[in-house]
Amino acid sequence: MQSEIQRESMLRRGLIDETGARHRRVLLRPLTGWQEATLGTSAGGVDPWDADAVLAACIERLGGYRDVVPDHVEALSVGDRARLALTLSAMMFGDRLWLTVACPNPACGEPADLQVSLAEVLDHADEAEPEWLEVATPDGPARFRPPTGADERAAAGDDAPGPADMRDAALWCRIVARVGHRGPLTREDWLALAPASRQAIALALADAGSAPELFFASHCPACAAWIELDLDPIDLLVRQFRLGADRLLAEVHSLAFHYGWSEDQILNLPRSRRWRYIELLRNQLEGRSLLGPWS
Numbered sequence: 546m547q548s549e550i551q552r553e554s555m556l557r558r559g560l561i562d563e564t565g566a567r568h569r570r571v572l573l574r575p576l577t578g579w580q581e582a583t584l585g586t587s588a589g590g591v592d593p594w595d596a597d598a599v600l601a602a603c604i605e606r607l608g609g610y611r612d613v614v615p616d617h618v619e620a621l622s623v624g625d626r627a628r629l630a631l632t633l634s635a636m637m638f639g640d641r642l643w644l645t646v647a648c649p650n651p652a653c654g655e656p657a658d659l660q661v662s663l664a665e666v667l668d669h670a671d672e673a674e675p676e677w678l679e680v681a682t683p684d685g686p687a688r689f690r691p692p693t694g695a696d697e698r699a700a701a702g703d704d705a706p707g708p709a710d711m712r713d714a715a716l717w718c719r720i721v722a723r724v725g726h727r728g729p730l731t732r733e734d735w736l737a738l739a740p741a742s743r744q745a746i747a748l749a750l751a752d753a754g755s756a757p758e759l760f761f762a763s764h765c766p767a768c769a770a771w772i773e774l775d776l777d778p779i780d781l782l783v784r785q786f787r788l789g790a791d792r793l794l795a796e797v798h799s800l801a802f803h804y805g806w807s808e809d810q811i812l813n814l815p816r817s818r819r820w821r822y823i824e825l826l827r828n829q830l831e832g833r834s835l836l837g838p839w840s
């Protein structure tokens with residue numbers, strides 16, 4: 546059983562405030578029972594605002610900020626947001642993930658297990674990344690930064706529906722500050738760059754490793770076909786809470802039944818304390834000592 550300790554970690558980019566100061570050190574706290582229950586029973590896809598709210602609720606402190614709100618999370622890079630979601634996932638559900646994926650071979654379709662260690666995925670996350678990335682392109686030196694949640698959201702909602710390359714361009718012109726003498730860029734400017742320039746920038750962004758590597762590959766044990774999986778950390782976190790929803794309900798039921806506590810009182814307990822009472826109850830019902838084996 547995991548203990549309910551807060552976990553400190555470092556973001557690679559962090560929050561950059563109006564003065565240009567960076568806030569990279571983050572202290573995470575587990576969700577309350579109420580937050581677990583709300584997330585576990587939510588239906589459908591994950592609204593990005595909900596994801597920001599969940600991550601903000603789990604941040605005890607971010608650099609100099611004590612009251613972290615969803616707007617702060619939205620301003621973090623896509624890589625840092627992924628890192629936060631994975632750290633929270635490891636903190637609440639353990640480091641090892643067992644994922645079951647259906648084999649993509651239409652003649653097979655057998656389920657295959659993929660095992661992922663979140664600690665390995667989060668490795669090397671401590672180094673600060675440069676605030677601006679630079680690369681030489683046929684159109685001149687380019688200066689750009691990794692996208693944030695706000696960039697992705699603005700680009701997705703920008704003048705949609707439009708051709709896919711115009712929507713991509715909306716994201717690129719938010720994050721590319723300059724190419725040669727041009728900058729800031731309009732979408733038309735971005736599309737007017739040499740294809741080799743756009744490719745150089747995209748490759749340099751991927752190589753900068755600002756986001757954790759979330760692509761996993763394995764072989765199907767039945768037919769040896771390649772199985773590929775692209776992990777979405779926010780989606781993973783919400784799915785874990787949904788899987789835990791029935792268990793949480795059973796825990797509330799047991800504690801309410803045996804102690805006569807209200808749902809509100811039980812969900813206000815920290816998870817570690819809730820689990821400790823469940824353990825005591827189990828020991829009592831099974832006639833074991835209420836104290837640990839060490840006593």
Ligand SMILES: [Zn+2]
Pocket residue numbers: 648649650653654655765766767768769770
């Ligand atoms: Zn197969």
